[in-house]
Amino acid sequence: MHRRTLMRALAAAPLLPTAARAQADWPTRPVSILVPFVAGGPSDIVARAIAARMPVSQPVVAENRPGANGEVAARAVARAPADGYLLFVGSIGVFAINAALRPNLGYDPLRDLTPITLAVTTPNLLVVNPDRVPVQSLAELTEWLRRNPGRTSYSTSGVGSSDHLTMELFKQRTGTDPEHVPYQGGAAAATDLIAGNVQLSFQNLGTVAGHIQGGRLRAVAVTSERRNALLPDVPTAVEQGLADFVVTSWQAVMAPGGMAPALQARVHAAVAEALRHPETVQRLGAIGLEVVANSPEDYRRFQEAEIARWREVVRAANIRAE
Missing domain, CATH: 3.40.190.150 (Bordetella uptake gene, domain 1)
Structure with missing residues (x-):
């Protein structure tokens, strides 16, 4: 009786901890x-x-x-x-x-x-075409946009993208209204901005850092909590008075x-x-x-x-x- 009980227990034992064993052994493939x-x-x-x-x-x-x-x-x-x-x-x-x-x-x-x-x-960077937008700061850009209603546009990597919604949040916070021009990706959005077909954009740091360093674009603000080590001279939006405007x-x-x-x-x-x-x-x-x-x-x-x-x-x- 004792032997039969022991055999039943041994046979049943592998069935009980199978899920736990699979997790503990992960991965086996x-x-x-x-x-x-x-x-x-x-x-x-x-x-x-x-x-x-x-x-x-x-x-x-x-x-x-x-x-x-x-x-x-x-x-x-x-x-x-x-x-x-x-x-x-x-x-x-x-x-x-x-x-x-x-x-x-x-x-x-x-x-x-x-x-x-x-x-x-x-972070995203608020960038402008330096030949089309004569500003250096966020306050200057906001004022320039307000002086030019209906004559400005911004590029994005597509409807519903991070850069699109960041600009929409910016518009809501500043009372400005540049027109949205969506593209198929950030590279195309940056290219048309450099060409002067649009005036400004929010783009990911990696997309535009080289263009900023090369003088093809001017960075007005970075949307992180603190300045970025790749572009330490670009102030944050918060530094420039746009409270809580932290977007990543x-x-x-x-x-x-x-x-x-x-x-x-x-x-x-x-x-x-x-x-x-x-x-x-x-x-x-x-x-x-x-x-x-x-x-x-x-x-x-x-x-x-x-x-x-x-x-x-x-x-x-x-x-x-x-």
Whole structure:
């Protein structure tokens, strides 16, 4: 009797801790990081930096799956098992602005995805064409815009982009109203600004830093809390009297919704270690991306606040997704 009882216990034992063992042994096969945009952009760069430095025994591979402003990849992740073998690196648009801008979005970035970490942030820069806009400061620009109603325009990387909503927030805060001219990406928006076809723009630091240093664009303000080391002479918007005007473009890491807390903690630890590696920090910093690598809880609070903030900007500006 004792022997039969022992055999039954031994047979049943592997069934009880299977899920826990799978989490503790993660990963036992390759891990994929889905990127919702084409190769070469910030999300792709961050994903590949993480993949190269994750301290795991299995390969980690970044895969690009662009489409519908990130919705194609986000839907795929939302439907995937939360087993740690599919991660998702996306932008402020995918994880916050889409939810504010598109009421019929095919995924819920809070309900359908598990937070891992806020990976990096980068400020926007308010830049002008120096030959078309004779200003040096934020106050001078605001006054110039007010003196030229209906005769000014700004470029963006697209409707609903971070630079678009940043300008809309600026317009709401300053009572100015330059016309929106959307482009297919930040590079095209900067090119037409340099050509003088538009007068001003908010663009990511990495997109315009070289143009500023080369004199092709003039930076009026940076939207971070403090001045940026790449352009230390450019004052913040807050310094120039625009209170609380702190806006960052950001990339985050998420996973399919419903991930077990123990596995979430293991994944977070591996991703955060990759991001905090000195070579990763240096490589991303060189293109204007500041590593954050905060906790899942801190990132979720930040994400919720960003969705609420941009939902109000979208409502006030009556922006409609194209």
